[in-house]
Amino acid sequence: MPDESSEASEQVAVERVRAGDRDAYAVLVRLHASSAHRAAVLFGAGPDAEDVVQTAFVKAYEALPRFRNGAPFRPWLLRIVQNEAKNAARAAARRDGAIKRYALRDGPPADASDPVATLLSDERQRELLAAVHALPEPLQRAIVCRFLLDLSEQETATVLGCRAGTVKSRVHRALRRLREQLPEPMREAGNER
Amino acid sequence: MNDNRPRPTSLADELYELGYVIDVPGRDPEVVADQVMTRLAESGRGVRTRRPRWRPALAAAFIVLVVLALTPPVRAAVTEWFGVVITQGESARNGDSTVPGAGDGLSLREANDLVPFDPVVPDQLVAAHGQPDGVEVSGDRRVLSLSWNTADGTIRLDQFDGEMAPVFLKQAEHEEITVAGRPAIWIGRPHLLVPLDPDGREYGAQGREAETTLIWQADDVTLRLEGLNRAAAIELAESIAGT
Numbered sequence: 282m283p284d285e286s287s288e289a290s291e292q293v294a295v296e297r298v299r300a301g302d303r304d305a306y307a308v309l310v311r312l313h314a315s316s317a318h319r320a321a322v323l324f325g326a327g328p329d330a331e332d333v334v335q336t337a338f339v340k341a342y343e344a345l346p347r348f349r350n351g352a353p354f355r356p357w358l359l360r361i362v363q364n365e366a367k368n369a370a371r372a373a374a375r376r377d378g379a380i381k382r383y384a385l386r387d388g389p390p391a392d393a394s395d396p397v398a399t400l401l402s403d404e405r406q407r408e409l410l411a412a413v414h415a416l417p418e419p420l421q422r423a424i425v426c427r428f429l430l431d432l433s434e435q436e437t438a439t440v441l442g443c444r445a446g447t448v449k450s451r452v453h454r455a456l457r458r459l460r461e462q463l464p465e466p467m468r469e470a471g472n473e474r
Numbered sequence: 475m476n477d478n479r480p481r482p483t484s485l486a487d488e489l490y491e492l493g494y495v496i497d498v499p500g501r502d503p504e505v506v507a508d509q510v511m512t513r514l515a516e517s518g519r520g521v522r523t524r525r526p527r528w529r530p531a532l533a534a535a536f537i538v539l540v541v542l543a544l545t546p547p548v549r550a551a552v553t554e555w556f557g558v559v560i561t562q563g564e565s566a567r568n569g570d571s572t573v574p575g576a577g578d579g580l581s582l583r584e585a586n587d588l589v590p591f592d593p594v595v596p597d598q599l600v601a602a603h604g605q606p607d608g609v610e611v612s613g614d615r616r617v618l619s620l621s622w623n624t625a626d627g628t629i630r631l632d633q634f635d636g637e638m639a640p641v642f643l644k645q646a647e648h649e650e651i652t653v654a655g656r657p658a659i660w661i662g663r664p665h666l667l668v669p670l671d672p673d674g675r676e677y678g679a680q681g682r683e684a685e686t687t688l689i690w691q692a693d694d695v696t697l698r699l700e701g702l703n704r705a706a707a708i709e710l711a712e713s714i715a716g717t
Binding site for chain 2: 303304306307310311312314315318319322323330331334335338339340342343344360361364365367368371401405406409410413424427428429430431456459460463
């Protein structure tokens with residue numbers, strides 16, 4: 282999540298690029314490269330993630346004249362990333378005859394030294410991922426945005442190109458499906474929203 | 475191994491945690507920046523702070539956008555759309571409505587680079603009428619419109635990223651049909667196309683009378699074809715559905 286100073290430098294960079302300073306764009310790329318890459322992978326770009334990210338940045342640059350001044354750059358960029366990832370997955374499916382590729386199909390590599398990793402067992406992580414991947418695409422993307430990328434409803438709406446109300450209902454439906462499909466966690470389930 | 479974070483107690487919390495533990499190692503942002511800047515330099519693209527070429531197209535593109543915003547999310551079953559998207563009502567008055575052509579000024583290649591999907595350019599139409607006479611992209615890059623001027627009038631093909639929210643209303647008698655095994659809508663009479671804003675409110679008098687129209691889906695793209703008769707429209711749609 283960009284802090285205030287990076288938000289400020291983001292706006293400055295946007296202004297400078299729009300004024301014709303191409304080099305200023307590197308600032309934006311540095312700020313958002315990691316989250317763009319993460320989104321590309323989670324949106325199914327697979328081995329094409331690096332190229333997807335680069336292409337998305339190039340396209341975002343070209344589209345910058347149409348970027349709304351003062352709007353947050355990241356959700357706008359991630360929408361382009363999402364579309365590029367989708368195109369890449371589609372092209373790969375045509376090329377390889379693959380149905381779908383997920384970078385995470387073997388489960389996430391949990392870092393054993395990270396205490397957070399202990400909050401979900403490896404098995405539970407795999408169950409969750411498999412269940413998320415089994416969701417219909419629009420629901421899956423809503424879950425990826427809201428939870429795995431930790432975007433707000435409004436940001437998710439920007440990324441997915443739909444209304445915030447649509448995000449809300451997709452998330453609601455997705456969670457309901459996941460609950461139906463997932464085995465009960467080992468512990469007592471709490472009160473869920 | 476202990477820490478202060480509470481164990482996830484709900485599915486939502488578990489999913490947040492999942493996001494937290496998933497490790498997606500990417501390139502060093504510095505390297506990505508170098509690669510991107512190299513690509514920009516190689517393509518020789520200057521910063522385009524002004525795009526005068528676009529100005530004339532903008533007003534038209536806006537109309538196209540709101541008109542198309544009618545169409546529901548591509549993944550929704552068509553039956554699901556009907557309640558929201560199409561209300562039964564009188565067909566528009568009979569009149570000599572004409573199909574507006576798309577603006578020109580863009581090449582297909584340029585348009586292709588602007589929209590977030592792979593545009594469909596039906597071989598059938600190209601074979602019969604050549605390259606499109608009009609190519610237009612909406613200001614927000616979600617909608618691509620192609621048009622062909624033929625001896626029998628204009629054929630217009632609008633296409634857009636399918637995950638757009640249902641935000642429009644159409645008053646027409648319609649027919650639920652199938653194109654390549656997927657649900658589609660045929661509107662066989664001139665009808666009123668009423669643009670709505672994203673909250674579903676009518677824009678007022680900006681609607682236009684539309685000719686016979688077929689709406690269907692191919693991959694993630696929703697297509698709206700205006701100006702062909704039923705058989706020709708379905709044949710065309712079948713020829714490209716799922717490509």
